[in-house]
Amino acid sequence: MKAAVVTSFDHPPRYTDIGEPVPEMPGEMLVDVLAAGLHHITRGRASGAHYSSTGRPPLVAGVDGVGRGTDGKLRYFVQAPDQLGTMADRTVIELRRSIELPGDCDPVALAAAMNPAMASWLALRCRVPFQEVRNVLILGATGSSGSMAVQVARHLGAVQVIAAGRDEHKLARLRELGATDTVTLGDARLGALASDVDVVLDFVWGELAVRIMETVIRQRKDRGAPFTWIHIGSMAGDMAPIPGALLRAANIEIVGSGHGSVSDRAILGELPALARQIASGTFRIDAQGTPLSSVEQAWRTPAGTGARIVFTP
Structure with a gap:
């Protein structure tokens, strides 16, 4: 399968082949990734600069995404720093770090908005x-x-x-x-x-x-x-x-306010309400769907210069 692979902290991820991921632990599930946003934290982890970075190259980029699991349900999911990234055709998620989404929601809009909206939502709701x-x-x-x-x-x-x-x-x-x-x-x-x-x-x-x-x-x-x-x-x-x-x-x-000062349990407890508001159109969202095959070119686009880039395999 294809994925955006970080081979060096000094260069953008490369669109290349990797092995198929396989769930190995109870509570894990294989999902087909439909959309994964290019967020500030995504860039930070891929460069090794973010405070939550733990991995070393090679690794798959991406911290969250929207996908469809083997149970047929649409889900938004967040990956821990030591998990396989989300910018790939498929990834393995922990069900406890995911939430179900309405079947008719827009995966690109959800993937674009959840991470940037989460910053202020968690700050005002949890801190x-x-x-x-x-x-x-x-x-x-x-x-x-x-x-x-x-x-x-x-x-x-x-x-x-x-x-x-x-x-x-x-x-x-x-x-x-x-x-x-x-x-x-x-x-x-x-x-x-x-x-x-x-x-x-x-x-x-x-x-x-x-x-x-x-x-x-x-x-x-x-x-x-x-x-x-x-x-x-x-x-x-x-x-x-x-x-x-x-x-x-x-x-x-x-x-x-961030990962650590807000517990995983608190974050996951807040995500469903935020996702419902995004899916219902409460917030104006500026998203740009981009093929994952264009990851190297899109990665070089300066952050904050336009619509939120969302990769679609």
């Missing part, structure tokens, strides 16, 4: 006691996960959603997705706009996040009012040198 009346600031809102976060936050009941990013053209479009305010990351108005937020979804981190944290706290009307800063991504750097004075100056809680 903070999110209530209906909330004000949310999203840093890095012009990325695919950030733009999905705008839609997820509004769906979960946020009253104010402030979208902050670098790309002014993309920011303007986020109002159509539910953003109540948009601002560039370097705009002096950001602190005032976000002075009453309850939650920050941070996809940027690094020194930039610290500067924004400082301006938000400085202009906060009630520094005793609690707010939660959730670190999700590191587009601006992995290290954020936070002065101790900032932690003393406001009732701020800084937490992370």
